[in-house]
Amino acid sequence: MTIRWTRLALLTPALLAAAVTFALPARADLQICSRMSFVIEAAIAIEDKGAAATRGWFRIDPGQCRTVLQGNPPGETLYLHARALAVYGGSPLPQRGHANFCVAADSFVIADAGRCGRGQTQARFTAIRPSVTEKGLVAYLAEEAEYTDEQARDAAIQRLLTIVGYDATPIDGIRGAKTDTAIAQFIADNRLENTAAGRSDFFDVLIAAAQRPGGAGLTWCNDTVHPVMAALGIEDKGAVTTRGWYRVAPGRCLRPDLTGKPRRIYSFAEAVNAAGSAIRQGDRPLAWGGETVLCTRNVKFELNDHRDCAGHGLNAAGFASVELDGRAGTTIRFK
Secondary structure (H helix, E strand, C coil): EEEECCCHHHHHHHHHHHHCCCCCCCCCCCCEECCCCEEEEEEEEECCEEEEEEEEEEEEEECCCCECCEEEECEEEEEEEEEEEEHHHCCCCCCCEEEEEEEECCCCECCCCCCCCCCCCEEEEEEEEEEECCCCEEEEEECCCCHHHHHHHHHHHHHHHHHHCCCCCCCCCCCCCCHHHHHHHHHHHHCCCCCCCHHHCHHHHHHHCCCCCCCCCCHHHHCCCCEEEEEEEEEEEEEEEEEEEEEECCCCCCCCCCCCCCCCEEEEEECCCCCCEEEEEEEEEEECCCEEEEECCCCEEEEEECCHHHHHHEEEEEEEEEEECCCHEEEEEEC
């Protein structure tokens, strides 16, 4: 997937400093608008004379805009970082950009974002040049599909319905009979009013459903006090593809997206601390898996070859084999 942040993607670094300078109206609040098929959280960075400050997270639903800065930007350069909600698993947004600044896991304002303190990590930010409009400054987040606002909303509904276990594929932003049937079934199963799909909080309803145990497919539930990073293996015609990492917050459940209708999947998970390092219980990591050895890596991954993990610079992990039972679903609890 290609994320089209701004038209700056084709500019060279030498031209970047000049490109992000723009004429401002008398008062220019900054809005971020999303035409993506994911519910996202955004953070902004403002750099001035070599110093940078960051602020986040701002949740932005598909097809919606949100004001993230009131008044004219006080710095020379604006930057943006976006991440998909944890319900989607490992962030599907490519994090290519121009600079690294500090962020925190929850809502934050960091005055000196060049040096990360306790509980802060670096994230990759992209320099942006917002468009000047009558309403102020606007920066758009978009996908290669170039959805309209309405198409982005429909594609996002399709994506979350698929995660919850309803067949709303393909995820294309087109409201056909198949999507309408999936929406109607979801509404009926959850005893919602017929017009629920048009409500402003419908994404909240879908996300809550994706975080509940039960339902079709696989659900991970984290009963520990630690964040858990999980990886999934999907078997298709004898071959296994592993994918990770999915972050399951303490006390929450997450249902990973299962492409197709696999009868067998593989699951591995480990508890981590705030810095992302594995938590140990005695002389062993606090982990949940099994006897099937498959490859992973430390960062986001999707792997198809599981021969000689170490020889390919990968990690080997023992995955548990899980048989899926159609619509009944399977829940794995981390305790």
